[in-house]
Each structure stands twice: as structure tokens, then as C-alpha cells.
Amino acid sequence: MLIAQLSDPHVTTGPLAADPASGLHRALGTVLALRPRPDCVVITGDLTANGRPDEYLALREIVGAFPLPVHLVTGNHDDRESLLDTFGGTPCLAGGFSAHYHVDLPDATLVVLDSLTPGSPGGRLGDEQLAWLDGVLAGRTDAPAVVCLHHPPVAVGVPGMDAMGLADAEALAAVVGRHPHVVRVAAGHLHRQVTSAFAGTVLTTAPSLDPGEPDHDRRGGAGVRRRADRLPAAPHRRRWLCDAHRPGQPRRRAHLLVLSRRCSGTSRTARICTPPGSTGICGAGAHRAGCARTPGAGTAGHRAGRFRC
Known part of the structure; x- marks a missing residue:
């Protein structure tokens, strides 16, 4: 199971529409060129720049003809009602009319959360949605789960x-x-790629696809804007192998590919939930035999990507 993560395309209309549309088109084209080809794509929020109905129609024009399933996540730039008006009842929202939903993929569960708080740049899930998440995760423990939010x-x-x-x-x-079968939490919002331990698993964020959007510097302000004509032809790719295995049950794996508008020319792979003493791909991206857990880290530490090889 291969899941491609994109984030923060900020699709809009009018004079500023070209750059965001170009960034999303190019990223989707790269997804199609990957071998093996991903099974689906998840876009982790800030789907549009302003949450206007015409912007969601523009987004639908881009993703509607895409041959792979595309799953959408709300962000602080989005408008929940406009999103549901345009994509409600479609596979982009798992066929439903809610901005939080789950998709039972053949070898993984994709869970999409709605952290949008109208009028605020920050996010909140709320007790009701958290209880729903708890129930969804408890309902399918034999497959890896990937939780997505903005x-x-x-x-x-x-x-x-x-x-x-x-x-x-x-x-x-x-x-x-x-x-413990949650093998990845995927987010956006930061306009940069970050990897962090979180709740016994791993959190990854994907940068913005919009060539005109700045990265955020350490002081919290806007960093350098990247001109579209100086961007590389292909986005950066990082692959994570998420493996949840229980004795006596078939092994199921889910890969998460984090794509952005930047390309370093390298692809790195990490093995999550590797049983002690097995042969796999360690956190350094190299094939090693007998990759051992860091002493004292325990299973959770190994799931969080702390390796000794």
C-alpha cells in the first residue's frame, strides 16, 4: 500500500491562479510517474487560498480527472461548507458529507481529521471528533492506520x-x-518538511505545493518566496515504510510518500515497527541485518524511528 502526501496547494482563481495550479499539476504528474505507482493521494489541508466556492470548483477541475483516488483534508484557509458543497458525496470525501472520515484501504486505514476552526489560523478537533477517531482506530487493529490532519x-x-x-x-x-497500529500522523500547515516523534509513532509534515508561498523562518515570519521559474522540475520525494504486524496475522504494510515542490535528488526510506533481529531498512536508509532497537527505547521507541544499526 503506497499513499502519496501532498499539502497546502492554495488553489485560487483570477490573476494569482497560475502558480498554485501549476504546483499542484506538477506534483500530481510526479505521483503518476512514480514506480511503483501510489494507490492514492491525500492532500493535507489549505486546499484553497480563501475558501471561496469558485476556488473549490477550480480544485475539482484539477483533481477530478486524476486517475488515482484523491482524499482531501481541511485547513485553516478552507471553508467547510464550500468544500462539502463541491466534494460532498464524492470519493474525495469517502463518499460522505463530512470533513472527517476514514477509508478502509485493502492494507491500511486512512483516517482524515478536520481541524478547521472558522475565523482562526489555529486548529482544534474537539471531544466528539476525538471520540470518533478512537472508535475508528479500535474498529480495525489488524492493519496499519495513517492519521491525516492539517x-x-x-x-x-x-x-x-x-x-x-x-x-x-x-x-x-x-x-x-x-x-499502536497507528504508524503515521501526517500534517501540513508549516510549509516545510518536519519529522517528529508523536504519541509513540511518527509525525511528518509536507511543505506547500504553491510556488508563490513563503516558507516560515525560525522567527515565525515569512521566509524567502521561491519564483516559479527557479523551481526544480520534480518535487522532493521521501518514502516511509509503515509496517504493523501481529503474530499469526498476515503482514500488512503502508508506505507514505511525502512530496513537495523542492527536489534534492535523493529519496530516503525508513522502516517502522521492524521486529527485533529482522532484516529491513533502518532509519539511515541503508539495508542492514539485525537492526536492533535502541536500549531502553522499547517498541514505542522503535516505532518512533530511534534506531541503532
Whole structure:
């Protein structure tokens, strides 16, 4: 199972429409060129720039003809009602009319959360949605689960962004921590790629696809804007192998590919939940035999990517 993550395309209309549309088109084209080809794509929020109905129609024009399933996540730039008006009842929202939903893929469960708080750049899930998440995760424990939302539930050292993070991050951590088959939490919002331990698993964020959007510097302000004509032809790719295995049950794996508009020319792979003493791909991206857990880290530490090879 291969899941490609994109984030923050900020699709819009009018004079500023070209760059965001180009960034999303190019990223989707790269997804199709990957071998093996991903099974689906998830876009982790800020789907549009302003949440206007015409922007969601523009987004639908881009993703509607895409040959792979595309799953959409709300962000602080989005408008929930406009999203549901355009994509409700379609596979982009798992055929339903809710911005939080889950998709039972053949070898994994994709869970999409809605952290949008109208009128605020920060996010919140709320008790009702967290209880729903707990029930969904408890309902299928024999397959890896990937949880997607827009606002990252960790502080990353960028004060301006940390101030507009997920308000109930601790409550989310409590839910995720009860379910060891959650092998990845995927988020956006930061406009940069970050990897962090979270609730016994791993959190990854994907940068913005919009060539005109700045990255956020350490002071919390806007960094350098990248001109579209200076961008590389292919986005950066990072692959994570998420493996949840229980004795006596078939092994199921889910890969998460994090794609952005930047390309370093390299692809790195990490093995999650590797049984002690097995042969796999370690955190350094190299094939090693007998990759051992860090002493004292325990299973949770190994799932969080702390390796000794």
C-alpha cells in the first residue's frame, strides 16, 4: 500500500491562479510517474487560498480527472461548507458529507481529521471528533492506520506557527497512544518538511505545493518566496515504510510518500515497527541485518524511528 502526501496547494482563481495550479499539476504528474505507482493521494489541508466556492470548483477541475483516488483534508484557509458543497458525496470525501472520515484501504486505514476552526489560523478537533477517531482506530487493529490532519500536533520551534497549532494536541496524543497500529500522523500547515516523534509513532509534515508561498523562518515570519521559474522540475520525494504486524496475522504494510515542490535528488526510506533481529531498512536508509532497537527505547521507541544499526 503506497499513499502519496501532498499539502497546502492554495488553489485560487483570477490573476494569482497560475502558480498554485501549476504546483499542484506538477506534483500530481510526479505521483503518476512514480514506480511503483501510489494507490492514492491525500492532500493535507489549505486546499484553497480563501475558501471561496469558485476556488473549490477550480480544485475539482484539477483533481477530478486524476486517475488515482484523491482524499482531501481541511485547513485553516478552507471553508467547510464550500468544500462539502463541491466534494460532498464524492470519493474525495469517502463518499460522505463530512470533513472527517476514514477509508478502509485493502492494507491500511486512512483516517482524515478536520481541524478547521472558522475565523482562526489555529486548529482544534474537539471531544466528539476525538471520540470518533478512537472508535475508528479500535474498529480495525489488524492493519496499519495513517492519521491525516492539517495542523501539526507538536511544537516545531517556529513561534509564529507554534502559536497557531493544534489546540487539543494532548488529547489527540492520548487517543493515538492507545492504538499502536497507528504508524503515521501526517500534517501540513508549516510549509516545510518536519519529522517528529508523536504519541509513540511518527509525525511528518509536507511543505506547500504553491510556488508563490513563503516558507516560515525560525522567527515565525515569512521566509524567502521561491519564483516559479527557479523551481526544480520534480518535487522532493521521501518514502516511509509503515509496517504493523501481529503474530499469526498476515503482514500488512503502508508506505507514505511525502512530496513537495523542492527536489534534492535523493529519496530516503525508513522502516517502522521492524521486529527485533529482522532484516529491513533502518532509519539511515541503508539495508542492514539485525537492526536492533535502541536500549531502553522499547517498541514505542522503535516505532518512533530511534534506531541503532
